[in-house]
Amino acid sequence: xxxxxxxxxxxxxxxxxxxxxxxxxxxxxxxxxxxxxxxxxxxxxxxxxxxxxxxxxxxxxxxxxxxxxxxxxxxxxxxxxxxxxxxxxxxxxxxxxxxxxxxxxxxxxxxxxxxxxxxxxxxxxxxxxxxxxxxxxxxxxxxxxxxxxxxxxxxxxxxxxxxxxxxxxxxxxxxxxxxxxxxxxxxxxxxxxxxxxxxxxxxxxxxxxxxxxxxxxxxxxxxxxxxxxxxxxxxxxxxxxxxxxxxxxxxxxxxxxxxxxxxxxxxxxxxxxxxxxxxxxxxxxxxxxxxxxxxxxxxxxxxxxxxxxxxxxxxxxxxxxxxxxxxxxxxxxxxxxxxxxxxx
Amino acid sequence: xxxxxxxxxxxxxxxxxxxxxxxxxxxxxxxxxxxxxxxxxxxxxxxxxxxxxxxxxxxxxxxxxxxxxxxxxxxxxxxxxxxxxxxxxxxxxxxxxxxxxxxxxxxxxxxxxxxxxxxxxxxxxxxxxxxxxxxxxxxxxxxxxxxxxxxxxxxxxxxxxxxxxxxxxxxxxxxxxxxxxxxxxxxxxxxxxxxxxxxxxxxxxxxxxxxxxxxxxxxxxxxxxxxxxxxxxxxxxxxxxxxxxxxxxxxxxxxxxxxxxxxxxxxxxxxxxxxxxxxxxxxxxxxxxxxxxxxxxxxxxxxxxxxxxxxxxxxxxxxxxxxxxxxxxxx
Numbered sequence: 001x002x003x004x005x006x007x008x009x010x011x012x013x014x015x016x017x018x019x020x021x022x023x024x025x026x027x028x029x030x031x032x033x034x035x036x037x038x039x040x041x042x043x044x045x046x047x048x049x050x051x052x053x054x055x056x057x058x059x060x061x062x063x064x065x066x067x068x069x070x071x072x073x074x075x076x077x078x079x080x081x082x083x084x085x086x087x088x089x090x091x092x093x094x095x096x097x098x099x100x101x102x103x104x105x106x107x108x109x110x111x112x113x114x115x116x117x118x119x120x121x122x123x124x125x126x127x128x129x130x131x132x133x134x135x136x137x138x139x140x141x142x143x144x145x146x147x148x149x150x151x152x153x154x155x156x157x158x159x160x161x162x163x164x165x166x167x168x169x170x171x172x173x174x175x176x177x178x179x180x181x182x183x184x185x186x187x188x189x190x191x192x193x194x195x196x197x198x199x200x201x202x203x204x205x206x207x208x209x210x211x212x213x214x215x216x217x218x219x220x221x222x223x224x225x226x227x228x229x230x231x232x233x234x235x236x237x238x239x240x241x242x243x244x245x246x247x248x249x250x251x252x253x254x255x256x257x258x259x260x261x262x263x264x265x266x267x268x269x270x271x272x273x274x275x276x277x278x279x280x281x282x283x284x285x286x287x288x289x290x291x292x293x294x295x296x297x298x299x300x301x302x303x304x305x306x307x308x309x310x311x312x313x314x315x316x317x318x319x320x321x322x323x324x325x326x327x328x329x330x331x332x333x334x335x336x337x338x339x340x341x342x343x344x
Numbered sequence: 345x346x347x348x349x350x351x352x353x354x355x356x357x358x359x360x361x362x363x364x365x366x367x368x369x370x371x372x373x374x375x376x377x378x379x380x381x382x383x384x385x386x387x388x389x390x391x392x393x394x395x396x397x398x399x400x401x402x403x404x405x406x407x408x409x410x411x412x413x414x415x416x417x418x419x420x421x422x423x424x425x426x427x428x429x430x431x432x433x434x435x436x437x438x439x440x441x442x443x444x445x446x447x448x449x450x451x452x453x454x455x456x457x458x459x460x461x462x463x464x465x466x467x468x469x470x471x472x473x474x475x476x477x478x479x480x481x482x483x484x485x486x487x488x489x490x491x492x493x494x495x496x497x498x499x500x501x502x503x504x505x506x507x508x509x510x511x512x513x514x515x516x517x518x519x520x521x522x523x524x525x526x527x528x529x530x531x532x533x534x535x536x537x538x539x540x541x542x543x544x545x546x547x548x549x550x551x552x553x554x555x556x557x558x559x560x561x562x563x564x565x566x567x568x569x570x571x572x573x574x575x576x577x578x579x580x581x582x583x584x585x586x587x588x589x590x591x592x593x594x595x596x597x598x599x600x601x602x603x604x605x606x607x608x609x610x611x612x613x614x615x616x617x618x619x620x621x622x623x624x625x626x627x628x629x630x631x632x633x634x635x636x637x638x639x640x641x642x643x644x645x646x647x648x649x650x651x652x653x654x655x656x657x658x659x660x661x662x663x664x665x666x667x668x669x670x671x672x673x674x675x
Contacts, residue, residue, distance in 0.1 A: 080387070084381075085382040099585040
């Protein structure tokens with residue numbers, strides 16, 4: 001008797017749970033999950049941008065989530081749990097350009113559109129498109145800006161991220177192209193890679209500046225951590241002769257720009273990525289399609305890249321660049337509506 | 345020949361442990377279905393059974409070594425290295441999928457064989473040997489592969505990851521359970537299995553009974569390597585790529601689930617007793633708890649905290665039980 005009651009209770013709970021799950025999954029409003037691959041300062045703007053998009057575009061829910069550690073398994077587990085919890089549209093920075101594809105295929109198979117955000121999945125994938133900075137353009141522009149700061153001549157060192165990251169090779173090539181256009185007036189002394197971890201960046205950058213600092217005229221950094229470490233090193237040395245162009249907008253880097261140790265930084269438009277991305281994925285979920293003649297770029301391993309652009313920040317616009325980012329976001333939104341999207 | 349700790353009471357103990365785990369699985373399912381939105385959704389059940397398939401294999405890989413009183417800390421490194429090996433055979437040498445998978449299992453078995461060989465002939469505890477081999481295997485793999493993933497895999501391999509039965513069941517769990525059934529048959533009904541358990545229960549007594557203890561220790565390490573390789577291949581099928589970091593740095597992410605399943609399943613850390621059914625059920629329970637807590641958005645660090653606590657509690661409970669019963673079976 002007791003056993004039958006116990007089993008009745010358990011069966012009842014199971015049934016109620018399944019009914020509850022099914023009912024929640026039937027929620028008709030858009031619930032967007034913006035998912036980073038791990039903790040990183042770059043993604044901090046995504047939360048606010050998502051909330052702003054939810055308010056401006058009347059989207060049901062926009063939640064920013066990040067796994068506790070930067071690992072593929074944790075990233076996949078987070079995406080799977082969100083898919084089970086009635087999120088029906090996703091903006092995802094891939095944990096791996098290929099190994100995230102099966103999870104994206106699962107999500108799309110469940111009717112949830114996915115846009116690859118800030119980093120692209122390798123083609124072919126089920127993501128609608130990739131909305132990210134064109135790495136080639138960003139690195140080329142940064143190199144041109146540095147060459148201009150150096151007066152069109154001198155020697156450059158490039159501090160870069162992981163060599164295993166395909167973007168690193170792309171950035172090295174883009175910088176080489178900009179340097180080649182100077183017809184030998186500017187040369188790249190070295191491309192030092194694998195600096196996107198603090199310890200390695202500290203060791204290699206400080207050792208390089210200690211031994212060869214007098215022989216270079218410019219520094220270009222194309223990853224977050226070497227940008228911070230190099231800016232800090234220049235401040236410690238007290239050297240304003242060496243010109244430096246960094247990447248993104250860490251507080252230490254921005255302070256170095258303000259104090260004149262760094263010439264400027266190329267800031268990716270993380271705000272626009274999450275803001276316009278939220279609008280786009282909501283539209284795709286509610287029946288709009290991508291235009292066949294949309295002006296996609298073929299870059300970052302994807303044939304469907306929409307460039308989210310960059311903002312060049314110097315001491316002159318240090319206090320206003322967030323407004324510039326927002327203005328550019330509006331421009332990207334208008335461009336997406338007119339050139340990329342068709343709605344019934 | 346009566347070897348190991350087989351006795352008439354063991355099937356009863358195993359059955360009662362299995363029943364207890366089964367009840368916990370049902371209760372946890374009911375609780376999470378009620379409290380965690382989407383837990384009972386078909387997609388979550390699918391991902392849960394897929395992850396459970398992996399955890400079952402990891403538990404079995406550790407269980408067979410624990411059965412002889414040893415440990416294998418290199419399951420993660422072996423699993424990932426073997427999967428990478430299969431990936432390169434398919435990507436660079438265009439091996440057929442089945443041949444590449446079999447080669448990966450043999451590769452994992454060979455790595456495990458090396459572990460066992462050193463344990464036996466150097467007379468060093470498997471904890472130290474596999475701690476060292478974990479770093480050696482993972483380090484060598486990173487150097488040889490330059491930490492690059494294997495991504496150009498045949499369509500037939502990628503298609504395996506898309507199979508879903510009845511909308512909610514991953515065939516990976518069925519494959520793992522089938523492998524578990526084979527190991528259960530081996531342990532219970534073959535001389536090899538009985539000799540493995542005897543070696544774990546008392547290596548001296550086993551030697552006096554004519555069991556080649558050293559050979560059995562090497563056998564279980566090789567078997568553990570093969571099971572870890574199977575887990576690596578399974579995770580690669582799920583990912584559609586072989587990624588060097590897919591089991592974390594040094595493969596350490598696999599250690600907790602690998603230990604949890606056999607310990608919760610009643611396997612004695614001192615050796616001599618290993619139950620496959622309860623190990624499988626414990627792996628299911630651990631997967632279920634992890635999934636439920638993730639859905640409740642408890643936070644991943646708290647999930648790790650909870651699983652670690654469960655492991656410690658299981659060890660202490662088993663220690664207390666054996667002390668109270670005066671069985672002399674130490675942890």
